[in-house]
Amino acid sequence: xxxxxxxxxxxxxxxxxxxxxxxxxxxxxxxxxxxxxxxxxxxxxxxxxxxxxxxxxxxxxxxxxxxxxxxxxxxxxxxxxxxxxxxxxxxxxxxxxxxxxxxxxxxxxxxxxxxxxxxxxxxxxxxxxxxxxxxxxxxxxxxxxxxxxxxxxxxxxxxxxxxxxxxxxxxxxxxxxxxxxxxxxxxxxxxxxxxxxxxxxxxxxxxxxxxxxxxxxxxxxxxxxxxxxxxxxxxxxxxxxxxxxxxxxxxxxxxxxxxxxxxxxxxxxxxxxxxxxxxxxxxxxxxxxxxxxxxxxxxxxxxxxxxxxxxxxxxxxxxxxxxxxxxxxxxxxxxxxxxxxxxxxxxxxxxxxxxxxxxxxxxxxxxxxxxxxxxxxxxxxxxxxxxxxxxxxxxxxxxxxxxxx
Numbered sequence: 001x002x003x004x005x006x007x008x009x010x011x012x013x014x015x016x017x018x019x020x021x022x023x024x025x026x027x028x029x030x031x032x033x034x035x036x037x038x039x040x041x042x043x044x045x046x047x048x049x050x051x052x053x054x055x056x057x058x059x060x061x062x063x064x065x066x067x068x069x070x071x072x073x074x075x076x077x078x079x080x081x082x083x084x085x086x087x088x089x090x091x092x093x094x095x096x097x098x099x100x101x102x103x104x105x106x107x108x109x110x111x112x113x114x115x116x117x118x119x120x121x122x123x124x125x126x127x128x129x130x131x132x133x134x135x136x137x138x139x140x141x142x143x144x145x146x147x148x149x150x151x152x153x154x155x156x157x158x159x160x161x162x163x164x165x166x167x168x169x170x171x172x173x174x175x176x177x178x179x180x181x182x183x184x185x186x187x188x189x190x191x192x193x194x195x196x197x198x199x200x201x202x203x204x205x206x207x208x209x210x211x212x213x214x215x216x217x218x219x220x221x222x223x224x225x226x227x228x229x230x231x232x233x234x235x236x237x238x239x240x241x242x243x244x245x246x247x248x249x250x251x252x253x254x255x256x257x258x259x260x261x262x263x264x265x266x267x268x269x270x271x272x273x274x275x276x277x278x279x280x281x282x283x284x285x286x287x288x289x290x291x292x293x294x295x296x297x298x299x300x301x302x303x304x305x306x307x308x309x310x311x312x313x314x315x316x317x318x319x320x321x322x323x324x325x326x327x328x329x330x331x332x333x334x335x336x337x338x339x340x341x342x343x344x345x346x347x348x349x350x351x352x353x354x355x356x357x358x359x360x361x362x363x364x365x366x367x368x369x370x371x372x373x374x375x376x377x378x379x380x381x382x383x384x385x386x387x388x389x390x391x392x393x394x395x396x397x398x399x400x401x402x403x404x405x
Contacts, residue, residue, distance in 0.1 A: 052075075160277055275299075321351030338350075
């Protein structure tokens, strides 16, 4: 990337002509015209089934919608609409209108254990249809799904960003294999707790280890710190994520025990509907790593098939800083992928780069010695001051929040 793309290429945009809820659809239908609109992922086969016979549908795009019969879809095409129906035989929606919840991903666990979960069933389908190199039909279904997740993610974060600004979103990266109950896990959880209580939206890669810990801390942000410590102790009876059934079962038990009964106070002028951001934050995982159990503590989950889109999305959102806990190749990749964005100012100003565990990042994997001179040479000036190394959660929180933790 020799220069950053023009701002209009990467700037998030609103799409007023996209219809993603039945209520919005019914309002537009009552006007007598759906012309030029995009209708995404709606069940138009459920009561009350809409009568589309006399509606102007010239140039309307129906993507991933279900109709009462094939004849309805065919009639829409004859009258000038474009119809991309849901693909048959797929265990996932080809145009999801909303982000996933932990309950969505864990659906089926009570009846069939880890193997029966929605998340696992989609992963097994993904593997059996080519994995990262799917056949054409599967590739089209996955691309439509991921585009729907893109739209749903934009919708979910728009109100938060409008109230709090892009500098309120903090990413947390780190090793997926960090055991529950370990010191790094506890540090990440406590930091997630601190960030959520300071009106920061915690964003992780949605996997186990450090990522789960950060979302867990945000999930329990309305509880005292002692409750978070107790929750971690409960989770520590299943420390290894490869013990899938036990690992998932105890996560669901902790979720139930600490189901949010109240949320943190809203900021002045904040719209309703953002409690999810204060009860777990956001996770952005991928089925490329579907062998790892789902992180069930995020408030909303944007799960993609494409890992490349997912990686870029996390870093694009995390303009309020990024925490890097100890990790291996994947975490190091994220460090320098983020640094490229910061160096060129691709997504605007960046927050602090906080590296937890000074010894690890200066001696075991001396990333700092490469990153600091790189950011010092940015065309936007010396940005090396954004780098912070610490062994202390309170110090990390101060670097990200700008106030005492």
